[in-house]
Amino acid sequence: MNTIFSVTQKQLYDFLLNVAPVRPVFIWGAPGIGKSAIVENFASExxxxxVSLLGSQLAPEDIIGVPQIKDGYSVFCPPKMIARNEPYCLFLDELNACSQEVQKAFYSLIHEQRIGEFILPEGTxxxxxxxxxxxxxxxxxxxxxxINRMVHVQLRASHRDWLEWAYAHEIHPYVIEYIQMRPDHxxxxxxxxxxxxSTxxxxxxxxxxxxxxxxxxxxTDIDILASSCLSPHTASQFKAFLKQIQSKYDLAKIINGELRWPDQPDxxxxxxxxxxxxxxxxxxELPTxxxxxxANQRQLAFRAKDLIKDLSAISLEIAQMVVAxxxxxxxPAWFMLEVIRDLPRLVAKKDG
Structure with missing residues (x-):
């Protein structure tokens, strides 16, 4: 479903507010990205x-109910969770993890909001x-x-939306500060x-x-926790970030020339x-x-070239990582051209 338009958490909320009351919606997205939480918050608002049903754990009778004999006829009794008297939000989580038989049981429920003779309350x-x-x-x-019975949308992670949520829910300051510095993680x-x-x-x-x-x-606790929750690369970076907090080093001070790169083996x-x-x-920060x-971006670019030169003297591999x-x-391509053009001149100037 890569062709579906992707939205952020805030955009998804607005989308649900306008579309979900009139048509069923299906949300595509990676694990841990916040699909369930957004739906639950949307319903609460x-x-x-x-009412959540987990598709991977359902059998057809969990949807259509079981038959009973009434006045000589068989009547399907819908599940109590679904057969409610008041409107509600029915959340079909992991819907595409259920079997083909369960999927067929959902056809009338999704398209007509009906299970057998039972019709979902108006406003559901x-x-x-x-x-x-x-x-x-x-x-x-x-x-x-x-697929053709639902309106489809894909959710993507947005660090801005997530940070706003994180502040409101008092996420640990270490986590908030790290994501502010490395939103790509x-x-x-x-x-x-x-x-x-990492999600x-x-x-x-x-x-x-x-x-x-x-x-x-x-x-040691930080090593264990970070490695237990995050991608290996992100875990090592988070541990280094906490080490940086406890040390004298600060990127802003390095850029301003107040400090030099850490250059010790440990x-x-x-x-x-x-x-x-x-x-x-x-x-x-640098434009394409x-x-x-x-002016401030020009100054940053000029200083960055000096820093890359100094970095290459400590570790050529890490310096190459910065520009790769x-x-x-x-x-930006223009910055890379300047690095290629100016770095030999800067080295020669220092040696002179």
Missing amino acids: LGLPC IVIGAGNRAQDSAIVKPMSSAL LWSEPPKTEEPF PRSWHMLSDCLYAYGKSLGE ERDLLYFMAQSLRAQLIK EHTTLK EHKGEAL
Whole structure:
């Protein structure tokens, strides 16, 4: 479902507010990105109870009910969870993880809001959600008949929306500060192997664990918690970030020339994190086109070239990492041209 238009958490809420009352909606998205939480909050805002059914755990009779003999006729009795007298939000989670037989049981429920002779209360909202095939999750092909009964939208992670939520829900300050510095680490693609990976949900779990340890949190505890919740690369960067907090080093001071790069052998993880942070800041703040460059951005670009030169003297590999393209993200082409052109001159000037 890569062709579906993707939206942020806030955009999805507005979409549901306008579309869900008139048509059933299906939300595609990676695990841990916040699909369930958004639907539950949406229902709460509307004053509707949210009834969740987990598609991967359903059998057809859980939807259509079981037959009983009444006046000589068989009558299907719908499940109590669904057969309610007042309107509610019916959330069909992991809908595309259920079997083809269960999918068929949903046809009339989704399209006509009806199960046999029982009609859902007027004002009831039906929303489905599920992971994508590329997410290494339990998913099954969704029949074309079921797809065509719903309006589809894809949810993507937004660090701005998530940070706003994180402040409101008092997520641990370490987590908030880290995502502010490295918003690209909020979410990572689910791995093909069985290992933790970074999602908004896993950062929330890490926050709870950090609070649980409280003041007794030690370096070993941080190693264990970060590795237990986050992608391996992000976990190592988060540990280096906390080490940076406890040290004298600060990226702003390094950029301003108040401090130099950490250059001791036992500071290599810290150096790597600071260099990654510089790269992230350059990608975020430098414009794509040189013609739109502002004075402060020009000053940052000039200083960054000096810092990359100094960094290469400590670790050529880490300096190359700063300027290399990674996962489709690269420094602006005009800046790379200046680095290639000016770096030999800067080195020669220093040697002279």
